[in-house]
Amino acid sequence: MTALIKENTKLFKTLSDPNRLRILKMLQTKSLCVCEITDILNLATSTVSKHLSILRDTGFIIEEKDGKWVNYMINPRPSDKRISSILSTLDFWISDDNLIISDKQKIQKVDRITVCSKF
Amino acid sequence: MTALIKENTKLFKTLSDPNRLRILKMLQTKSLCVCEITDILNLATSTVSKHLSILRDTGFIIEEKDGKWVNYMINPRPSDKRISSILSTLDFWISDDNLIISDKQKIQKVDRITVCSKF
DNA sequence: ATTTCACTTCGTTATATAACGAAATATATA
DNA sequence: TATATATTTCGTTATATAACGAAGTGAAAT
Structure with a gap:
């Protein structure tokens, strides 16, 4: 199997x-750090980190360091035109279900300081 | 996890x-039966049959019985608008590589009687 | 400097998927 | 009716992926 077809x-x-x-749907609402996403998805931090690295490697999202936090956000300028296309028509490809709707509601309330630290 | 997000x-x-x-790329060139696809992909018949059933179940392709053969072809009227969209812009999503180009060349030559039967 | 915190990487385990050959099914031919 | 052919289904095996916790990394606070 050649490289391109796998690509x-x-x-x-x-x-x-x-x-x-x-995660993609969430980040279209708001940039989030790993612990915020972890809180909403209710998964282990390492699992979320892995998902984010896959999304980043494919070009869907980018990361931005902010002190001890790492903010993830939708890639504003993907080099792959297919990625741009998916991102700008995400609602066409992924119809909202109750889970995605409740994710969005949680994002409104989520607070990095409360969720992520023990101050 | 709700049903819709898995859908x-x-x-x-x-x-x-x-x-x-x-297979999708091949069927956009020409309708083919299982043994013709098997010959081109160089896989076991059962493996190809399984791939075809997945493509059919998702709505990408349809089948048409023709005696002892089963012809598979691109679904001309998918109910899912996302499937229609992918199918009508397949070259955008899947860029041709050498393997896909050589598949197309093989399709021109492939002959059901020669490939599939021992007459 | 040391500790704390957010995150990543590593190693392991459970599950999902792809592949195969054999058996079953369906259709056509002898 | 019996046999051959095309395909599907079944059972198994190998590989890929997702999940976890533990260990490691790097930045911020003490």
Whole structure:
């Protein structure tokens, strides 16, 4: 199997996981750090970190260091036109269900200081 | 995890396999039976049959019985608008590589009687 | 300097998927 | 009716992926 055809599947593999779709939808509402996403998805930190690295490697999201936090956000200028296309029409590809709607509601309330630290 | 978010991933899971992408590309050139696809992909018949059932279940392709053969073809009227969208812009999503180009060349030459039967 | 905190990486385990050959099914031919 | 052919289904095995906790990394606070 040549390299290019696998490269073609990479985009779709990235979109094949429910939690990654949820993350994409969440980040379209608001930039978030790892612990905020972890809190909403209710997964281990390491699991979320892995999902984020996959989304980043494929080009869907970018990261920005902010002190001890790492903020993840939708990639504003993807080099792959397919990624741009998916991102600008995400609601077409991923229809909202109750879970995604409740994710959005949680994002409004989520507070980095409360969720992530013990101050 | 609710049912709908998994339904959302189903489309992408189907597109996540190199051999299924090759099959889709092939069927856009020409309707083919299982043994013709098997010959080109160089896989076991049962494996190809399984890939075809996944593509059919997701709505990308349809089948048509023709005596002892089963012809598979691109679904001309998918009920899911996302499937229609992918199918009508397949070259945008899946760029041709050498493997896909050579698949197309093989399709021109492939002959059901020669490939599939021992007459 | 040391500790704390947010995150990543590593190693392991459980589950999902792809592949195969054998058996079952369905259709056509002898 | 019996046999051959095309395909599907089943059972198994190998590989890929997702999840976890523990260990490691780097920045901020003490």
